[in-house]
Amino acid sequence: MxxxxxxxxxxxxxxxxxGTQNLPFEQALGHVLAEDIKADRDLPPFNRVTMDGIAISYKAIEQGITSFKIKATQAAGEQPLDIYTIDECIEIMTGASLSPSLDTIIRYEDLEIDNGIARLLITDIRQGQNIHQKGKDKKEGGVVAIAGQLITPAIISLAASVGKAEVLVKKxxxxxxxxxxxxxxxxxxxxxxxxxxxxxxxxxxxxxxxxxxxxxxxxxxxxxxxxxxxxxxxxxxxxxxxxxxxxxxxxxxxxxxxxxxxxxxxxxxxxxxxxxxxxxxxxxxxxxxxxxxxxxxxxxxxxxxxxxxxxxxxxLGLPVKNNIYARLANDFIFTPALKYFLQVKLSYTPQAELFATPVEGNGSGDFANLADTDAFMELPLDRSEFKQGEVFKVHIF
CATH class of the missing domain: 3.40.980.10 (MoaB/Mog-like domain)
Structure with a gap:
């Protein structure tokens, strides 16, 4: 033994x-990535508006302009619209691509709009506000997900965003x-x-x-x-x-x-x-x-x-997850000279300490007891008495 x-x-x-295999990206959840996923273009690929409102040139603010003629309205996915005078603005929606002639977004909440004129209700305005700049997250060719990690919903999203229809995964x-x-x-x-x-x-x-x-x-x-x-x-x-x-x-x-x-x-x-x-x-x-x-x-x-x-x-090249420890919530006795895997219920204290409360069943045939527990606490075989507050390894299931 x-x-x-x-x-x-x-x-x-x-x-x-x-070995490895290629899978459609939407079927790769739970597999392990076997290649780096790289951006096929800058992320975001354009200066992206992050608030509904109006787009202006900050030069207007520098010149003291506080009201703007609304030239047009631009939705997300539409061709970027330009202005030709600094007292003009574009009414613009979240996710839209910003024209080079515009560099600042004012939220609807900070405006009063009447008869095609948008008036500022605030004075604290920063150049470039409410814009997610092109390439701010990743430049074209940059690695967005490294090989060797578990494919999560977030990585599925990244694969979709860079056009990675198939991903190489570990078999x-x-x-x-x-x-x-x-x-x-x-x-x-x-x-x-x-x-x-x-x-x-x-x-x-x-x-x-x-x-x-x-x-x-x-x-x-x-x-x-x-x-x-x-x-x-x-x-x-x-x-x-x-x-x-x-x-x-x-x-x-x-x-x-x-x-x-x-x-x-x-x-x-x-x-x-x-x-x-x-x-x-x-x-x-x-x-x-x-x-x-x-x-x-x-x-x-x-x-x-x-x-x-x-x-x-x-x-699969993933870390072995056996480095979680908890404090025993109650005294416990187990006399046979065996390592005992005690069924426990885990909970956190307000001080962020993990405690394990024993939930004793009727032996290894009592599978109904598993529904009331969420981990096994691994108690060493060279002892028979285990005291409240002592720390032991737990295997969360």
């Missing part, structure tokens, strides 16, 4: 690049989520008194979807031949297999033998942790990885967050 830290080191050592691994056992029935089915509905696979799929990864799902019946055939197919067509349950030594647990027959090397089995002690991890000789989590819902949920997601981040 190995420690959590040893298990993590072994798992992360199996990270590798899966995500092909993932198959596998459940097994005749005691599990489909969500839409009515289980018998001795059956339960499949839920772990949907839970894992939902977690991965939150991180931009779309996984496939498969259920394997309790049959040795079917188990071997299905596992073999998955090893040949996927980069990662995520199993929930069926990896122990029960009479009808056929997966361990199938993995052995199919040349999947066991890298470790069992970790000094609760939940999730009987966690199995291995690698096929073609590079496909197998994460075989315990079947208990909370154990599966925890292991996905503690091991698979960090592996995924390293694989």
């Amino acid at each position: 190995i420690t959590v830290e040893e298990a993590e080191e072994i798992v992360l050592a199996q990270s590798k690049s899966y 995500q691994p092909r993932v198959m989520i596998i459940s097994s056992g005749d005691e599990l029935v489909d969500v839409a089915d009515t289980p018998s008194a001795f059956q339960i509905r499949r839920s772990n696979n949907y839970t894992v799929k939902a977690v991965l979807a939150q991180h931009g990864l779309v996984a496939d799902m498969l259920h394997i019946p309790d049959d040795p031949d079917a188990t071997r055939q299905q596992i073999q197919h998955c090893l040949q067509n996927y980069d990662v297999l995520l199993l929930s349950g069926g990896i122990s030594m029960g009479k009808f647990d056929y997966i361990p033998q199938a993995l052995q027959d199919l040349d999947v090397e066991k890298l470790f089995y069992k970790v000094l942790q609760r939940p999730g002690k009987p966690f199995w991890f291995g690698r096929h000789n073609n590079g496909t990885l197998v994460f075989a989590f315990p079947g208990n819902p909370v154990a599966t949920f925890m292991c996905v967050h503690r091991y698979f997601l960090p592996w995924l981040n390293v694989t």
